[in-house]
Amino acid sequence: MPPPDPQRLSLNTATVRKQWQLAQIIEGCARHGIRGISPWRDQVAEMGLKQARSSIRSNDLTVPSLCRGGFFTAKNWLDDNRRAIEEAHALGAQCLVLVVGGLLEGSKDLSLSRNRINEGIATILPEARKAGIPLAIEPLHPMQAAERACINTLEQALDICDQLGAGIGVAVDVYHVWWDPKLETQIKRAGKQRILAYHICDWLVPTRDLLNDRGMMGDGVIDLPRIRGWVEGAGYAGFHEAEIFSELDWWRRDPDEVLRTIKDRHQRAS
Amino acid sequence: MPPPDPQRLSLNTATVRKQWQLAQIIEGCARHGIRGISPWRDQVAEMGLKQARSSIRSNDLTVPSLCRGGFFTAKNWLDDNRRAIEEAHALGAQCLVLVVGGLLEGSKDLSLSRNRINEGIATILPEARKAGIPLAIEPLHPMQAAERACINTLEQALDICDQLGAGIGVAVDVYHVWWDPKLETQIKRAGKQRILAYHICDWLVPTRDLLNDRGMMGDGVIDLPRIRGWVEGAGYAGFHEAEIFSELDWWRRDPDEVLRTIKDRHQRAS
Numbered sequence: 001m002p003p004p005d006p007q008r009l010s011l012n013t014a015t016v017r018k019q020w021q022l023a024q025i026i027e028g029c030a031r032h033g034i035r036g037i038s039p040w041r042d043q044v045a046e047m048g049l050k051q052a053r054s055s056i057r058s059n060d061l062t063v064p065s066l067c068r069g070g071f072f073t074a075k076n077w078l079d080d081n082r083r084a085i086e087e088a089h090a091l092g093a094q095c096l097v098l099v100v101g102g103l104l105e106g107s108k109d110l111s112l113s114r115n116r117i118n119e120g121i122a123t124i125l126p127e128a129r130k131a132g133i134p135l136a137i138e139p140l141h142p143m144q145a146a147e148r149a150c151i152n153t154l155e156q157a158l159d160i161c162d163q164l165g166a167g168i169g170v171a172v173d174v175y176h177v178w179w180d181p182k183l184e185t186q187i188k189r190a191g192k193q194r195i196l197a198y199h200i201c202d203w204l205v206p207t208r209d210l211l212n213d214r215g216m217m218g219d220g221v222i223d224l225p226r227i228r229g230w231v232e233g234a235g236y237a238g239f240h241e242a243e244i245f246s247e248l249d250w251w252r253r254d255p256d257e258v259l260r261t262i263k264d265r266h267q268r269a270s
Numbered sequence: 271m272p273p274p275d276p277q278r279l280s281l282n283t284a285t286v287r288k289q290w291q292l293a294q295i296i297e298g299c300a301r302h303g304i305r306g307i308s309p310w311r312d313q314v315a316e317m318g319l320k321q322a323r324s325s326i327r328s329n330d331l332t333v334p335s336l337c338r339g340g341f342f343t344a345k346n347w348l349d350d351n352r353r354a355i356e357e358a359h360a361l362g363a364q365c366l367v368l369v370v371g372g373l374l375e376g377s378k379d380l381s382l383s384r385n386r387i388n389e390g391i392a393t394i395l396p397e398a399r400k401a402g403i404p405l406a407i408e409p410l411h412p413m414q415a416a417e418r419a420c421i422n423t424l425e426q427a428l429d430i431c432d433q434l435g436a437g438i439g440v441a442v443d444v445y446h447v448w449w450d451p452k453l454e455t456q457i458k459r460a461g462k463q464r465i466l467a468y469h470i471c472d473w474l475v476p477t478r479d480l481l482n483d484r485g486m487m488g489d490g491v492i493d494l495p496r497i498r499g500w501v502e503g504a505g506y507a508g509f510h511e512a513e514i515f516s517e518l519d520w521w522r523r524d525p526d527e528v529l530r531t532i533k534d535r536h537q538r539a540s
Binding site: 103108109110114141142143145146147150152153155156178179180181203205206207210221222223 | 373378379380384411412413415416417420422423425426448449450451473475476477480490491492493
């Protein structure tokens with residue numbers, strides 16, 4: 001694979017959330033020539049929606065996605081997702097990422113929780129369509145099934161998309177799906193229309209924590225160029241979003257160093 | 271679900287491996303009325319194969335499986351698997367569990383590693399058939415794909431079984447497969463002939479370690495009676511093997527307490 005277009009790099013703001021507030025992250029992206037930024041809603045709220053929007057625009061950054069809607073198994077899911085759609089619209093986000101939520105509180109019933117999630121997505125989809133915000137279901141790694149998302153494979157996510165029609169697709173995060181024996185076929189099946197986001201990082205060996213021990217591209221075992229080949233082969237031409245939750249390493253470093261490393265690794269190891 | 275037949279309970283010796291050597295585990299099973307024991311090969315070697323065999327027989331225990339063959343991506347895989355088959359035969363084990371191995375050393379090529387694994391299984395299968403030892407592919411949780419097993423779903427394991435014919439099936443360990451949206455259909459697909467082992471424990475919330483933080487049945491979020499219903503519905507009538515790797519809890523307790531708790535939870539929460 002030839003190296004990717006550097007203009008396709010974007011930053012998920014969680015990657016430096018321990019060091020910088022959103023205003024600093026926006027400035028950091030502009031300073032380092034990273035053209036896309038995907039903010040988390042708590043950071044947007046902290047900065048103020050209007051100010052975030054205005055700063056992102058004045059720095060000429062694109063917002064590939066807003067993180068996140070979802071958590072359909074929690075209370076208040078409907079109001080929360082409506083607000084998420086509004087915020088995505090206000091920020092000019094290209095999609096709203098859905099982390100769909102884990103098991104219903106106190107329940108071991110995966111099937112029931114999954115039905116609730118499917119119903120929740122179906123409920124908010126018309127509002128998302130009206131706002132012009134595509135919904136991106138992000139299948140999470142099976143190790144996060146209990147607590148964060150009962151949608152755990154691309155195949156499962158695409159089955160839901162098949163049922164719901166237009167305005168919905170998937171976020172392909174290599175960390176969650178790299179292991180899947182059906183990854184290549186499901187990326188093909190998703191196709192250009194339904195791959196709404198592509199997230200990169202790496203799987204460390206050993207992995208010391210189930211949530212916050214992601215690696216920098218090139219530091220782990222994921223064959224990133226191969227997966228990018230599949231995604232681009234399916235027609236995806238959007239951003240490559242670096243999203244690295246790293247309690248033990250990257251969250252402890254100088255954020256300018258983190259951004260420099262991401263740019264370098266995007267070119268050399270993604 | 272009615273509670274399971276207590277005679278179906280077996281113990282995977284890893285569950286108390288930090289406290290007891292194999293001779294003590296055999297005596298412990300007999301003392302607590304646990305009728306099945308699945309030993310690990312390192313413990314058998316330590317005790318001596320002949321002595322292990324004789325002690326298991328004189329205590330009238332069944333050996334549902336020997337743990338383990340596999341690791342087809344490591345060096346010496348062929349000799350090691352031949353020895354495993356011989357040992358399984360000597361112990362009168364009902365099957366040999368295969369933990370198939372992770373990525374080839376220094377490689378990020380999942381596809382190549384998986385091909386190597388498939389070839390390895392195909393190579394040893396005739397010898398296993400000759401010895402009368404069915405091979406049980408154990409799909410491991412995707413979080414162990416890099417280091418321990420690139421076979422990560424029942425569907426993937428059964429696709430391999432379909433190719434290879436008689437003498438091979440799967441070990442269904444709830445810890446590895448509970449999250450799978452296709453679990454029920456793949457258990458049905460496996461059927462009585464190919465479900466060679468059924469392992470129980472629980473998924474803790476939170477899970478603090480990727481390998482050794484399994485929970486006692488009833489302490490986590492796996493709907494064990496439902497999965498047992500599927501497995502029994504497919505015709506499986508073998509043992510329910512408690513296998514609990516627990517660095518932070520059960521490996522620190524009095525092993526007699528561990529065995530008493532397993533017997534109780536097998537009846538009340540499995």
